[in-house]
Amino acid sequence: MKQKLLYLLPLFLLSGCGQATYKNASLPAEERAGLLLKELTLEEKVSLMMDSSKPVERLGIKPYNWWNEALHGVARAGLATVFPQPIGMAASFSPETVYEVFTAVSDEARAKNAYYTSQESHERYQGLTMWTPTVNIYRDPRWGRGIETYGEDPYLTSRMGVMVVKGLQGTNDGKYDKLHACAKHFAVHSGPEWNRHEFNAENIKPRDLYETYLPPFEALVKEGKVKEVMCAYNRFEGNPCCGSDRLLMQILRDEWGFDGIVLSDCGAIADFYRDYGHKTHSDAESASAAAVLSGTDLECGSSYEALVEAVKQGKIDEEAVDVAVKRLLTARFVLGEMDEPEKVSWTGIPFSVVASAGHDSLALDMARKSMTLLMNKDNTLPLKRGGLTVAVMGPNANDSVMQWGNYNGMPPHTVTILDGIRKALGSDDRLIYEQGCGWVERAQIQSVFNRCKTADGKPGFTARYWNNVTRDGEPVTTAQVTTPFHFCTSGATVFAPGVNLTDFSATYNSVF
Template sequence: MFPDTDNEALTAENARVASDFRDTSLSPEERAELLLKELTLPEKISLMMDVSKPVERLGIKPYNWWNEALHGVARAGLATVFPQPIGMAASFDDSLVYQVFTAVSDEARAKNTHYVSMGSRERYQGLTMWTPTVNIYRDPRWGRGIETYGEDPYLTSRMGVQVVKGLQGTNDGKYDKLYACAKHFAVHSGPEWNRHSFDVENLTPRELYETYLPAFKSLVQEADVKEVMCAYNRFEGEPCCGNKRLLTQILREEWGFDGIVLSDCWAINDFFSENGHKTHKDSASAASAAVLSGTDLECGATFESLTEAARKNLIDEEAVDRSLKRLLKARFALGEMDDPGEVSWTKIPYSVVASPAHDSLALKMARESMTLLLNKDGILPLKRGGLQVAVMGPNAKDSVMMWGNYNGMPARTVTILEGIQSALGKGDRLIYEQGCPWVGETLLESVFSKCRSEKGPGFTAQYWNNVNHEGVADVENQVLTPFNFCTSGATVFAPGVNLTDFSATYRSSYIPEVSGEIVFDLYSFGKGRLTVNGKELLAFHNHHGGNRQSCSMQVVAGKKYDITLDFEYLQSDAQLNFDMGFKRKVDIARSVDAVKEADVVIFVGGISPSLEGEEMGVDLPGFRKGDRLSIELPDVQRKLLAALHDAGKKVILVNCSGSPIGLVPETVTCDAILQAWYPGQQGGTAVADVLFGDYNPAGRLPVTFYRDVNQLPDFEDYSMAGRTYRFMTDKPLFPFGYGLSYTTFRYGTVRLDKTTVADGEKLQVTVPVSNVGNRDGEEVVQLYLHKQNDEQGPVKTLRSFKRVSIPQGQTVDVQFELSGKELEWWDDRSNTVKLSPGTYKLGVGGSSEVEMYSSFTVLE
């Protein structure tokens, strides 16, 4: 069919032609065409996986396609950490999202230039960023909902478009800045525990096109996103990464996408694996089916079987070339193949990384994400001066929680405890009492922060890219916080460390201040041992998933204890969680007594990215593989809040989560509730600014806060009936778009410039909004539509929004222009989303509970 071995040495003529692809005066497409002609089949296939191998005879260097930038450059050391995307969505400020991701792209380019200058081209160092996640957050139990921009197709589209535009930037006249990636295409939102075998079926065309596809379409057609990642699950019987309807018919043919389609990591393996879809008999048939359906790049190594597939006539060279050409074109367009000195983007200085300007931007975004849900009798903002404040809860001084997931490492994190401490005025006093953990009845008073190695605070970590600690360590760094390492979701333990087949040694020393029994807590999937002063204290060897183990020993105050923890990878997803400290049972009465002198208790609770996230290894009560089985606040926190209330304390709940929490009892036991999300490196400052009135909150919920799971359909049901504010008929705890301010806004009469709209026309909507309160503030003005006599359609759906600043006592005319996508609706006659004739109701207000009163007609 065609050769599967390297060509013999190039002739002089071939050498001349081969040099042409290096001609930078040619277009990326022309250069890709020329290079294709010079590659053998094995070379072509080697360039179609995330770890693209070098072709040394042609001077092509290796390239790793995998990089992450969910809310800052991730998993590559130092970077600015912005709020988690669900928190950014709460800002309802797409222009600020654009600024954030412009900063992220500057940092990504600067970091890439730095790595390349050192001859390094590893994972998390490239120019192709696998973000944003624009799946619809259809169910609050989904762990990965924290990576999304909420439950609404329009809000997700607007935010996602600005992410892509900020990341990809502009073309400098010759080279692209970065590539963004829309993921996970297309009908994908949990559960995590069965995503490798789950089939989404019985979805109506309307639900597909009206709910699950709009954000992806907007990113493709408005933002010109360069990459699309297909999902793990099946859709209508076919794995998404081999799904002709999704990848060929919709993405390529209907939308005209000619960019790169890449697989989620090892998703092609699921085609044939015993625990996967089992839709294909072997790797060769799976790899060929993926490419023929439109997947160009694999995260994984199943594409190595394309050679075998070619021998079996399952695929031909033309199909391989079609996919590879897109990949080569991208590498040329990014300047990755060329001299860095010729690429203007390499002039971005490394000093932008974690810069003061980006820190300020992280603070601005954190402030705008703060969402005030409850404020009884105006208890907030707090008044300084002789105030005794107690700070409690498991998230008060947890910096790791604030980073979310898919994160980088900030130069500094302001915890919520630190933010409150800094915000206190003259004569104010702070009491800190953690009180309880996230879940369970046992509290570990960690002493990790008091450990110090020869290299500095924390533990010195050494990593080898082999399983036997052989040779000189490949990577060395300092670990400053309790370990929370896991390769689930393809996250390496540290930049430069293998995902599999690696080993590690962690060393530090601890000198206790008091004598007693110290506890070492481990949760591991792998092999290793814990040694203290040369004596093995604990050995672990877990073949069948993660296992929690602990051990204890008596320590003497003032004595030095040298601690060594060795770890070796075994198989599957490696995991190593480690902390040490003195354990005690939660004593609610003692904790309440400890804060008895406080005028107000700020309880910083909720959950953590350690509990909710992507296919996680930790299964605790109420959680499964990162998903939640219940949406309630964990019981131990609920009990402590109730006890504080019963003791007569004024309680402010700062809830940190990436998902809606059922807070029905807390609306009784708490006097105020501030939803802080996972707010990034400046989250502590932002929270304190709101609590003490230095910033007037204006965040709005991008997801419905349900009362409890009884308001939810079955988790595995992808139908939209009863889901989200768009199709929910029951009353939620807090509705989509909801959030309070320290001032009051009053809406005037909505004015439409016309009552009929024809194809190609625009509808102008104006509403006067007055700030009638006693301070300046921002209002998120939201516009919703509903089509009359559309029984299967949404109750209402967001079609525009503006975050506007309105000074005290002033009125602003807020104007909206509806056209194109804003006016499109499902059309039963054509089975498409288009300008659909009929009568529509329109409502403008401060949440999705707005009254729908104005009306207009779309003409035939």
């Protein structure tokens, strides 16, 4: 007990005697990080180097989850404004509007984080480090995730990406950053998806590398001052990107002067040694040591747990671990995440901005600007009103969830394609709607969903949700299902705001 008291005394009391401790908020963030680093054991340091960072209760360090998404709005955290997908925003050719969009997104992210913090909740998708934007070059339209990018042009991608970063990170309020953005996936990562965990980009000509693949990342680092860079799954010239000295040390840090955090894509370190991956390393210890020594500070995954043993085996020195941990701690201090919320001006952004009318209007403005008319032969458009017959067909026509895209939040209301066209038509126009087939089914179906109404006459079904599997107690939320059932939790999308991703139950009621 005497030893414990002697240990705690300098940590918590010496600040009153005028000596520096990491709790002194008047000190620069980097200095505070250095002071806190000295108090940590190796095991505690390693626990802070994974995306789901564990608390260190004896030092007052809260849990923190680095994995948060804001691709086109705050994602996977319930209610949020859903803006057009990046590929649509790129088609606006309006960097100014992109900046407005991501300023709104960062407002919502800060407001939501303040709310979650007030509830002592520190789960995934509730934090301040946004793994956005994706600035890989969209070279092949068969790459299914091309919608997350800003297209095939390095210059346009650079301009848009810089504005995303500036909108997300905002300005420093004199002490604290608003958010931290992340440029991903570094580098030469443009599909395909199926072999990304073992693919080796080895025949990239230097000119193509520096004129096509690298310019957006360089712009985000030098002009955007992005705070994080995510290394890609694939190999580059034989080495996994998250263990590539050429990419992370020579180009990123030495040539471009990047001094922020490098983090791995999720599971990328395990790809170093797993059978389905690159098999460039023998085990988790060797892989984790190599990644840290090449400059990867933070892992999305759990392979870094092996770093403790890697130090013991002499595969890496603890001083190299310290370099990474200090960067991580500095970021948490400069975001204000380690201090009392009331000291951070950004926590004053009200929750009312989330999915607000102003942000909804901005999303509509961006959607309109994203429309690109390639040809209007014989002035077919605009269609002449009156006496029109319009046919709307296909599985996406009346699907609201499809409209949200991927890596998305949940808007309070969605207008489907069918709803929008129906609203635009006049009383003397005719509308024909047929869903036809599903996305992959061979059968043709006819839905009778539109003949279902709730007890009070509203279209669709009334849904009640419980955050348990037995429907015990009062429902956590009630919602109106106004479009055919296409619920799916893939992509970590919940069925309704406030409902758990797993271990929940529901009842749907309607009158046919």
